[in-house]
Amino acid sequence: MEFPGTAELVARVRSGDAAAWEALTDRFTNLLWSIARGLGLGEADAADAVQTTWLRLVENVHAIREPDRLGGWLATSVRRECYDILRRSARTQPGAPDGPEGWEGIADRADPLDFALLRDERDAALWNAVGTLRPACRRLLRILMADPPPSYAEVAAALDIPIGSIGPTRSRCLDCLRHRLAEQEAAGQTIFGGE
Amino acid sequence: MDNDDALLADLRRIAATVDGPPDAVLAAARAAFLTRDLDGELALLVADSRTTDDTGAYAAIRAGTDQDAQGRWMLSFEGGGVQVDMEVEERAGRVRLIGQFSGASGDEYLLESGGRQRRIEVDDLGRFIVDDIEHGPIRLRCHAVDGAPITTVWVTI
Numbered sequence: 001m002e003f004p005g006t007a008e009l010v011a012r013v014r015s016g017d018a019a020a021w022e023a024l025t026d027r028f029t030n031l032l033w034s035i036a037r038g039l040g041l042g043e044a045d046a047a048d049a050v051q052t053t054w055l056r057l058v059e060n061v062h063a064i065r066e067p068d069r070l071g072g073w074l075a076t077s078v079r080r081e082c083y084d085i086l087r088r089s090a091r092t093q094p095g096a097p098d099g100p101e102g103w104e105g106i107a108d109r110a111d112p113l114d115f116a117l118l119r120d121e122r123d124a125a126l127w128n129a130v131g132t133l134r135p136a137c138r139r140l141l142r143i144l145m146a147d148p149p150p151s152y153a154e155v156a157a158a159l160d161i162p163i164g165s166i167g168p169t170r171s172r173c174l175d176c177l178r179h180r181l182a183e184q185e186a187a188g189q190t191i192f193g194g195e
Numbered sequence: 196m197d198n199d200d201a202l203l204a205d206l207r208r209i210a211a212t213v214d215g216p217p218d219a220v221l222a223a224a225r226a227a228f229l230t231r232d233l234d235g236e237l238a239l240l241v242a243d244s245r246t247t248d249d250t251g252a253y254a255a256i257r258a259g260t261d262q263d264a265q266g267r268w269m270l271s272f273e274g275g276g277v278q279v280d281m282e283v284e285e286r287a288g289r290v291r292l293i294g295q296f297s298g299a300s301g302d303e304y305l306l307e308s309g310g311r312q313r314r315i316e317v318d319d320l321g322r323f324i325v326d327d328i329e330h331g332p333i334r335l336r337c338h339a340v341d342g343a344p345i346t347t348v349w350v351t352i
Binding site for chain 1: 199202203205206207208209210211212213214215216217219220221223224225227228230231237243245268330331332348349350351352
């Protein structure tokens with residue numbers, strides 16, 4: 001059986017088909033979550049950003065001009081929600097900087113990575129190495145980890161960057177990740193029982 | 196599959212284990228469909244004091260009193276002849292709305308938040324205070340002078 005395309009699901013949602021809506025949310029919620037987390041939101045804020053994005057789609061589903069590119073529309077929409085939420089935090093928490101530098105600072109405030117769930121030592125080392133990358137790489141890689149894998153158009157919309165820059169940056173970031181992993185191994189670091 | 200793809204596949208598997216979307220997020224995504232099919236008109240967000248460009252309606256407020264403006268968050272919605280202006284205040288993790296409906300009629304004013312609706316008490320001038328709201332997406336509903344229902348767009352507070 002062939003899965004219905006995104007445009008077909010949007011058409012069915014417009015005529016009130018709840019099953020088509022569920023299929024859309026199953027397809028894209030992981031991407032939206034990955035974007036919100038990649039942009040540095042904590043779990044509660046990420047949940048708000050994702051939910052508001054879905055509510056906005058309900059509000060605008062009849063106005064979507066290119067239904068086959070819904071993923072890009074959703075990615076742009078969740079990025080804007082994330083910006084808004086981070087600006088709110090910056091306002092209510094004096095001292096939190098605004099602007100591009102602020103993003104780096106804010107990204108570091110996200111929840112600590114949950115190593116306890118990783119039993120496999122190589123997985124833990126890999127995840128740890130991701131945390132040592134520069135923020136631009138962490139953001140890009142976290143979004144590329146979405147499941148199912150996002151299109152470059154969706155990634156470009158999520159980060160507001162040109163599509164052409166994604167391939168080269170992805171490859172540089174993954175190279176850097178391998179280096180960090182090798183450095184960790186050389187230094188004999190282990191995540192478990194490393195005392 | 197090249198090396199990069201294989202490494203990303205590993206990362207994707209790990210992310211699914213340690214940082215997948217919580218069940219509540221998936222459930223809320225599905226439930227969002229229940230908010231569809233509203234009759235009446237949307238009131239759009241026409242001003243938001245968080246916007247960074249200084250051409251917005253609140254630019255004067257921000258520029259004028261540097262002390263006060265920081266930390267104050269004002270929102271305005273407009274549509275169907277109705278305007279809603281409100282300030283969002285946060286205290287100890289809960290949110291309070293202070294605002295005013297202009298050009299609305301009838302006595303049914305509603306706040307939707309956290310999947311629930313609650314009535315808003317409005318005085319003769321359309322002013323209201325709602326306390327103790329959870330963080331998350333909200334919207335307000337009222338009626339225009341001709342009786343048509345008006346709903347604001349969602350905003351995450």
